Amino acid sequence: xxxxxxxxxxxxxxxxxxxxxxxxxxxxxxxxxxxxxxxxxxxxxxxxxxxxxxxxxxxxxxxxxxxxxxxxxxxxxxxxxxxxxxxxxxxxxxxxxxxxxxxxxxxxxxxxxxxxxxxxxxxxxxxxxxxxxxxxxxxxxxxxxxxxxxxxxxxxxxxxxxxxxxxxxxxxxxxxxxxxxxxxxxxxxxxxxxxxxxxxxxxxxxxxxxxxxxxxxxxxxxxxxxxxxxxxxxxxxxxxxxxxxxxxxxxxxxxxxxxxxxxxxxxxxxxxxxxxxxxxxxxxxxxxxxxxxxxxxxxxxxxxxxxxxxxxxxxxxxxxxxxxxxxxxxxxxxxxxxxxxxxxxxxxxxxxxxxxxxxxxxxxxxxxxxxxxxxxxxxxxxxxxxxxxxxxxxxxxxxxxxxxxxxxxxxxxxxxxxxxxxxxxxx
Amino acid sequence: xxxxxxxxxxxxxxxxxxxxxxxxxxxxxxxxxxxxxxxxxxxxxxxxxxxxxxxxxxxxxxxxxxxxxxxxxxxxxxxxxxxxxxxxxxxxx
Numbered sequence: 320x321x322x323x324x325x326x327x328x329x330x331x332x333x334x335x336x337x338x339x340x341x342x343x344x345x346x347x348x349x350x351x352x353x354x355x356x357x358x359x360x361x362x363x364x365x366x367x368x369x370x371x372x373x374x375x376x377x378x379x380x381x382x383x384x385x386x387x388x389x390x391x392x393x394x395x396x397x398x399x400x401x402x403x404x405x406x407x408x409x410x411x412x413x414x415x416x417x418x419x420x421x422x423x424x425x426x427x428x429x430x431x432x433x434x435x436x437x438x439x440x441x442x443x444x445x446x447x448x449x450x451x452x453x454x455x456x457x458x459x460x461x462x463x464x465x466x467x468x469x470x471x472x473x474x475x476x477x478x479x480x481x482x483x484x485x486x487x488x489x490x491x492x493x494x495x496x497x498x499x500x501x502x503x504x505x506x507x508x509x510x511x512x513x514x515x516x517x518x519x520x521x522x523x524x525x526x527x528x529x530x531x532x533x534x535x536x537x538x539x540x541x542x543x544x545x546x547x548x549x550x551x552x553x554x555x556x557x558x559x560x561x562x563x564x565x566x567x568x569x570x571x572x573x574x575x576x577x578x579x580x581x582x583x584x585x586x587x588x589x590x591x592x593x594x595x596x597x598x599x600x601x602x603x604x605x606x607x608x609x610x611x612x613x614x615x616x617x618x619x620x621x622x623x624x625x626x627x628x629x630x631x632x633x634x635x636x637x638x639x640x641x642x643x644x645x646x647x648x649x650x651x652x653x654x655x656x657x658x659x660x661x662x663x664x665x666x667x668x669x670x671x672x673x674x675x676x677x678x679x680x681x682x683x684x685x686x687x688x689x690x691x692x693x694x695x696x697x698x699x700x701x702x703x704x705x706x707x708x709x710x711x712x713x714x715x716x717x718x719x720x721x722x723x724x725x726x727x728x729x730x731x732x733x734x735x736x737x738x739x740x741x742x743x744x745x746x
Numbered sequence: 747x748x749x750x751x752x753x754x755x756x757x758x759x760x761x762x763x764x765x766x767x768x769x770x771x772x773x774x775x776x777x778x779x780x781x782x783x784x785x786x787x788x789x790x791x792x793x794x795x796x797x798x799x800x801x802x803x804x805x806x807x808x809x810x811x812x813x814x815x816x817x818x819x820x821x822x823x824x825x826x827x828x829x830x831x832x833x834x835x836x837x838x839x
Contacts, residue, residue, distance in 0.1 A: 412812045428813065436803060609796035610768070619796050728785045730792060731815045732799045739817040 320421065321363045322390045324397035327378055327635045329358035330642060337461040339579060339640060342378075342393070345371060351416075351431045355458075355647040357631060359411070361391045366422035374432045375587070375646060376413025376625025379549060379632060381735075383407045384742050389419055394632065396546050396718040405724045407742065410735035413625040424741045434653070438593070438617035441654040448667045451651040455668060456487060458644045459583075463491035466579060472569045472639075473583045474562075475499050475520060475527070477512030479665045479677060480585030482519050484644060486672040488583050489523050496526045498569055500561045503531040504694045515680055522674055530568045534699055540564055541705065542717045547636040548629045551714035551726060553706060554606045555627035557696045562630055566637040579640045586630050587645040591652035592661050593617040600701055613657035621653065623733035750831065757834075758827040760805055765790065765823060768797045780824040802826075808833045 325342035333354040345351070345360045357377035361370050368389055372380045382391045383403035392398045398408055411417045414432030419425070441447050462469075473485045475497040489495055497520045501513035509517070513529060520527035532540070540563040545551065548559025566582075573580050589595055593616045598605045609619060634641040645652070655664060662678045700706060705713070715723040729736055758780055765771065769789040771778050777787065784790040790798060795815075803809050808830050810820070819825025 415812075428811075436809065607793055609793045609800070611797050611800045615800045619800065727792075732795050732810070734812050734815055737812040737816050739813040 320366075320388055321361070321368055322388055322401060323361050324390070324392035324394065324401065325359065325361065327359070327393045327631060328640065329356070329360065329378065330640060331356040331358050332458055332461060332647060335457075335461065337458070337465045339466075357643070357646065359393060366420055368419045368421070369416055370411045370419070371416040372411045372413055372625075373646075374414045375621060375649060376410075377631055377643065377646060379625075379628050380411040381408055382411065382417075382419075383409070384419070384738075389421065393635075394547065394628075394718075395549055399719045405720060409737050410625070412734055412737055413622070419741075426738060426741045428737070434618050434621060436618070437614040438591075438653045439614045439656040439658075442656060444655040444659065445667075447651045447654045448664065451648040452668045452670060454647055454651070455644055458647045459487050459491050462581065462583075462642060466581065469578050470573050470576070470580045471495050471583065472573075472580070473497050473525070474565055474585070475516045475525075476585070477510075477515035477519070477680075478585070479662060479673070480588040480645070481516075482585070482673055482677050483665055483669050484583055484585040485519070485525060486523055486669065487644075489525055490672075496528055496572075498528050498530055498565045500530050500532065500564055502695050503533040503536075505533065510695075511680075515677075519674070519677065528568065528572070530564055532564045536564065537696055537699055538703065538705075540567075541700075541713065543636065544633065545710075545714045545717035547632045548627065549632050549718075550627035550629065551710045552627070553697070553700075553710070555629045556710060557700070559627075559629040559633050560696055562633040566634045566639055569634075569639055570637040575638070580638065582634050582639045582641045584630060584641060584643055585645065586643045587624070587649070588652070588661070588665075590620040590624055591617065591645065591649055592655070592664060593620060593657060594661050595620065598697065600697060603701075605697060605701075605706075617653060617657065619733055621649065623730075626730045626733060626735050750835070753834070754827050754831045757806070757830050758823055761802070761823045761826050761830075764798060764801050764805070768794050768801070781822050783821045784823070785821055802830065806830055806834065 327342060328339045329342055330339055331354055343360060357373045359372050359378035359380035370380055370382060370391055379393050381395055381398055382389060383398050385403060385407055390398055390401050390403055414430055416429045418427045471492045473488050473495060475481050475485050485497055499513050499516040501510050517527055537560060540560050544556060544559035544563045548556060550556055569582060593613050595608060597607050608616060630641050711726045712723050771789060799810050814820055814829050817829060819828055
């Protein structure tokens with residue numbers, strides 16, 4: 320009646336403590352509004368199944384109803400492998416609990432977290448940022464208190480978001496390695512981001528490991544990035560490739576032991592602050608954004624987080640536990656006015672932790688950039704024909720579908736399919 | 747004309763205006779209408795639906811829910827108007 324495939328542990332902060340817990344469990348509180356982090360939990364009582372998902376949908380929770388069973392999984396590929404047809408697969412929306420009563424044939428959605436209608440509600444955000452700064456520091460301190468002996472890696476891109484996370488993590492974990500991706504174009508040159516990351520790591524006293532990837536290594540990473548990153552769309556896929564390369568390096572460096580391997584990242588800040596721009600390459604626009612104002616765009620980007628698995632899914636598939644501390648500040652960061660520059664936000668959050676030159680660099684993106692503007696993952700994939708429909712087809716192959724299915728319309732306005740009523744074909 | 751029908755006609759006209767604007771649809775496009783499937787026909791793509799839902803929220807103060815987005819009616823202008831009209835109408839005892 321219920322089959323679950325939930326290999327990804329829940330990583331939650333509740334009642335002033337951090338814990339990694341089994342995916343079937345929620346933290347020791349019934350008040351989910353007081354719980355941050357990422358989780359996907361499934362509980363059954365008789366004919367009733369309750370599926371719950373974190374505020375921003377960072378842990379994925381797909382489900383399928385077929386003639387005999389409800390199947391729930393972190394990975395789409397597991398549902399496909401268990402025999403679910405793609406058209407019978409849905410996702411529990413972020414910030415909700417979905418109750419399915421198999422006997423009464425009802426499906427009910429209860430939302431416990433609401434995104435605001437628009438970002439930037441706070442004209443003077445000092446109080447929000449002060450709360451956010453304390454919360455960020457507490458989040459990392461609580462991880463160190465719960466897992467003092469954990470092996471810890473930090474993904475350091477060279478940008479501000481990961482720089483702050485690295486600096487804070489360094490304060491609580493003495494033994495820390497930074498992992499930085501760099502595109503290897505055969506010249507031996509490092510990307511500007513990698514150079515900045517090396518410089519910062521030295522300054523913070525963190526060991527750094529450069530992860531170089533050439534064309535063949537990047538193309539070899541594509542099937543896993545599709546399968547475990549669970550998205551065929553260019554932006555999330557390109558991020559997932561970088562993360563797959565980093566995850567492979569971290570997993571190969573650290574021998575298995577009885578402590579979790581924690582990978583701390585600066586992901587999500589770009590969504591909360593709307594720090595994205597489309598990229599033109601060969602007369603085509605990639606990473607396109609909807610034509611709406613910045614306050615609405617930020618909400619739209621955050622809503623869309625529930626549909627890609629570029630970090631949690633990719634790292635978990637290598638046995639690594641990713642932590643995204645900015646997730647805990649989301650509601651506060653969304654109140655910051657859109658006109659406030661990111662470097663000013665980070666400056667307040669960092670409170671002097673980062674060297675002044677960190678704030679002066681122009682933004683670059685690891686998934687695009689190599690040493691030159693025409694090298695990197697975006698140009699490489701586009702030039703090898705891997706964009707648009709081809710990526711949809713390769714995605715279908717990667718998750719094990721016997722037949723390639725059209726994916727258009729599966730994600731609408733940042734939300735994966737959800738049944739508007741109990742599916743008629745279900746038990 | 748009942749008040750409900752009048753309200754729906756007004757909502758349909760507003761949604762049509764939004765869709766035409768977002769999808770950049772020519773006034774004389776004969777394929778386009780209130781019953782056209784906006785997704786299958788390609789008038790609205792994944793970015794367009796984000797813009798459309800955002801502008802529906804602004805125009806009507808109604809946020810389409812997850813269930814609304816995947817309601818089969820949400821694929822056409824007429825269907826969207828039905829959903830929004832229902833959300834705008836207070837429940838009667």
